[in-house]
Amino acid sequence: xxxxxxxxxxxxxxxxxxxxxxxxxxxxxxxxxxxxxxxxxxxxxxxxxxxxxxxxxxxxxxxxxxxxxxxxxxxxxxxxxxxxxxxxxxxxxxxxxxxxxxxxxxxxxxxxxxxxxxxxxxxxxxxxxxxxxxxxxxxxxxxxxxxxxxxxxxxxxxxxxxxxxxxxxxxxxxxxxxxxxxxxxxxxxxxxxxxxxxxxxxxxxxxxxxxxxxxxxxxxxxxxxxxxxxxxxxxxxxxxxxxxxxxxxxxxxxxxxxxxxxxxxxxxxxxxxxxxxxxxxxxxxxxxxxxxxxxxxxxxxxxxxxxxxxxxxxxxxxxxxxxxxxxxxxxxxxxxxxxxxxxxxxxxxxxxxxxxxxxxxxxxxxxxxxxxxxxxxxxxxxxxxxxxxxxxxxxxxxx
Amino acid sequence: xxxxxxxxxxxxxxxxxxxxxxxxxxxxxxxxxxxxxxxxxxxxxxxxxxxxxxxxxxxxxxxxxxxxxxxxxxxxxxxxxxxxxxxxxxxxxxxxxxxxxxxxxxxxxxxxxxxxxxxxxxxxxxxxxxxxxxxxxxxxxxxxxxxxxxxxxxxxxxxxxxxxxxxxxxxxxxxxxxxxxxxxxxxxxxxxxxxxxxxxxxxxxxxxxxxxxxxxxxxxxxxxx
Numbered sequence: 001x002x003x004x005x006x007x008x009x010x011x012x013x014x015x016x017x018x019x020x021x022x023x024x025x026x027x028x029x030x031x032x033x034x035x036x037x038x039x040x041x042x043x044x045x046x047x048x049x050x051x052x053x054x055x056x057x058x059x060x061x062x063x064x065x066x067x068x069x070x071x072x073x074x075x076x077x078x079x080x081x082x083x084x085x086x087x088x089x090x091x092x093x094x095x096x097x098x099x100x101x102x103x104x105x106x107x108x109x110x111x112x113x114x115x116x117x118x119x120x121x122x123x124x125x126x127x128x129x130x131x132x133x134x135x136x137x138x139x140x141x142x143x144x145x146x147x148x149x150x151x152x153x154x155x156x157x158x159x160x161x162x163x164x165x166x167x168x169x170x171x172x173x174x175x176x177x178x179x180x181x182x183x184x185x186x187x188x189x190x191x192x193x194x195x196x197x198x199x200x201x202x203x204x205x206x207x208x209x210x211x212x213x214x215x216x217x218x219x220x221x222x223x224x225x226x227x228x229x230x231x232x233x234x235x236x237x238x239x240x241x242x243x244x245x246x247x248x249x250x251x252x253x254x255x256x257x258x259x260x261x262x263x264x265x266x267x268x269x270x271x272x273x274x275x276x277x278x279x280x281x282x283x284x285x286x287x288x289x290x291x292x293x294x295x296x297x298x299x300x301x302x303x304x305x306x307x308x309x310x311x312x313x314x315x316x317x318x319x320x321x322x323x324x325x326x327x328x329x330x331x332x333x334x335x336x337x338x339x340x341x342x343x344x345x346x347x348x349x350x351x352x353x354x355x356x357x358x359x360x361x362x363x364x365x366x367x368x369x370x371x372x373x374x375x376x377x378x379x380x381x382x383x384x385x386x387x388x389x390x391x392x393x394x395x396x397x398x399x
Numbered sequence: 400x401x402x403x404x405x406x407x408x409x410x411x412x413x414x415x416x417x418x419x420x421x422x423x424x425x426x427x428x429x430x431x432x433x434x435x436x437x438x439x440x441x442x443x444x445x446x447x448x449x450x451x452x453x454x455x456x457x458x459x460x461x462x463x464x465x466x467x468x469x470x471x472x473x474x475x476x477x478x479x480x481x482x483x484x485x486x487x488x489x490x491x492x493x494x495x496x497x498x499x500x501x502x503x504x505x506x507x508x509x510x511x512x513x514x515x516x517x518x519x520x521x522x523x524x525x526x527x528x529x530x531x532x533x534x535x536x537x538x539x540x541x542x543x544x545x546x547x548x549x550x551x552x553x554x555x556x557x558x559x560x561x562x563x564x565x566x567x568x569x570x571x572x573x574x575x576x577x578x579x580x581x582x583x584x585x586x587x588x589x590x591x592x593x594x595x596x597x598x599x600x601x602x603x604x605x606x607x608x609x610x611x612x613x614x615x616x617x618x619x620x621x622x623x624x
Binding site: 304 | 413418460
């Protein structure tokens, strides 16, 4: 895409003026601005649609109608909300660290948009093709933790700090399984570029790497702070969490960042595991859109159905469950890759079969071991309680 | 079975996704093309011919239809129905009102004394702003001239507008509620479909004959015993 727009601009420039200074620099900059404008506005439109779709779908899941007043089927509701947020008063707490307080929302939003630079929207439709883009995605997503802890620290509010501590604990724990779950794919493709992975995916990797897909999906849910891992915004415990003291457009940026992160997570998952733009008949961008919408629907469906984890349960799941699963997945996949080295068409099928037979049973095994009733039966006294809470009163009285 | 609970939860919400909506939209509701055509008793083609603008709005999902929320016939609403010709200005309602919000001013008329028009009414004000709808005035009325109303959309910007004066009571649309008026229920009158503008139609509750009272008594004993 970059070369295509660059060539068009070059042609137009030649028509108007010839021989200007620094032509390549100007053209490169202009091309970047055009691509960035298109991608960022696409994501912003997607966020507005997602907010509307989520409210509407949650309504239907609970047998309500959801917002249906403003525009056809209420589709302009989120637009009206966005306009309203822009005109709201911007309150900064007196004890806040003003500079960090203002920078934190930007730190959350900008990395999310950067992720979309390496995503291929079609087979030859991408902004940049880095040869380590899978690693790049992992690196960029972990910035959101920094933003959250900045926001909480700067607003000088202990509820916000609690929320941010939970979020960072979760992010650090889930970064490791998410990173390791990609190793299987990288071993199969022998490349770290998302473009290569997409081209290699004749069969969607969710069928070849089921364990990695489960781990990656749960991990990305935890990293974008959505249900069932939305401890950072547990309303009953922490009010609004780390964005407690934010108002006006800064709060709006946090909201935007969270929903853009949901879209980014769905896009990354559908690129790496669902085949991305690969698909028959339709152009690649339509296939990618369909897959992203399906994944987002599943995320909203989960939000409507499942309850929230406790913080100790979340960390248990990360360290005692998903981490081991990724190790099993890496061992099985690497052995399979060594056995079937030659790149014939059946290689993927063999590796997939090996994964289903040898790696997938471990999912059931490990989750059976993680069952909470196992802990409760054995040692009731040393039951782990949420971080920051003392031993409950009734237990003290007993002993 | 591990993980079955998660799938069970998902299936419950998925069933809800395709089940009918409980929301009652008020005062108007959004309708599609089919809903609009159904509300006007037309087929879709007729709707397109007669009102193509509304048809287009309905296709875009912008068309609205007024919703009339029906209540039970005995619903005590925010409006009194008063029959001028039936009232003798005895002021029983004003005496029984625990809040004293009914204000009646009369003078001797000197004509039609036999027809119960001994007093001419100058003023008949009900300050509904402080009314608690206990209905004691309606129970007290010996001539069934005052009824509870059925309207409930009476929002106002000024308290003075909440006072129902004589002219309003005479000129308003009369949909009396069947609360404490068994004669309406015998006639199977529904205040949400029809109105009773004439005082003769409203009628009075006929006293039961001795036979019927006896029968009722026997029936009651039979059920209790």
